[in-house]
Amino acid sequence: MKYRGKVVVTLKSGVFDPQGVTIKNALHSLSFESVEEVKTGKFFEVLFDAENDAEAEKLLEAMCHQLLANPIIEDFDFSLEKVK
Amino acid sequence: MKYRGKVVVTLKSGVFDPQGVTIKNALHSLSFESVEEVKTGKFFEVLFDAENDAEAEKLLEAMCHQLLANPIIEDFDFSLEKVK
Numbered sequence: 001m002k003y004r005g006k007v008v009v010t011l012k013s014g015v016f017d018p019q020g021v022t023i024k025n026a027l028h029s030l031s032f033e034s035v036e037e038v039k040t041g042k043f044f045e046v047l048f049d050a051e052n053d054a055e056a057e058k059l060l061e062a063m064c065h066q067l068l069a070n071p072i073i074e075d076f077d078f079s080l081e082k083v084k
Numbered sequence: 085m086k087y088r089g090k091v092v093v094t095l096k097s098g099v100f101d102p103q104g105v106t107i108k109n110a111l112h113s114l115s116f117e118s119v120e121e122v123k124t125g126k127f128f129e130v131l132f133d134a135e136n137d138a139e140a141e142k143l144l145e146a147m148c149h150q151l152l153a154n155p156i157i158e159d160f161d162f163s164l165e166k167v168k
Contacts (some may be wrong), residue, residue, distance in 0.1 A: 008127050033135040043092050043125035049118040
């Protein structure tokens with residue numbers, strides 16, 4: 001079966017996010033003064049085959065741990081959907 | 085009222101994603117052979133104030149159009165939640 005995993009990788013809290021600060025300042029200069037904080041992260045969409053839902057979840061989790069997210073400074077979250 | 089917007093920015097279909105190809109090849113070399121395609125994108129979490137839901141949606145949409153997404157090659161999608 002084919003699955004589509006949508007993965008969001010963000011910095012762990014406490015890890016400084018200079019890109020987020022830069023974007024917040026840029027938004028302020030574009031007159032979005034009400035912006036208090038911006039956090040940045042990565043998004044991946046992975047199309048892959050798996051026997052069943054359990055295996056799909058296990059595979060995507062392993063992909064995140066081994067490559068898509070840096071376990072030292074990043075957290076990840078994902079959703080899975082079957083593809084017809 | 086305080087809102088948290090979660091924004092996902094992805095490349096428009098048809099736009100070449102070299103990073104996605106590189107990640108797919110890396111996943112294959114890590115024995116995730118069943119991966120067919122990887123698409124990459126950006127994720128932003130924006131904490132900001134707005135009068136009401138409608139204004140929050142309008143503000144976040146404008147932030148995406150003006151800064152967070154490049155309208156020529158990128159699409160964006162977002163969700164909004166009130167922050168207590």
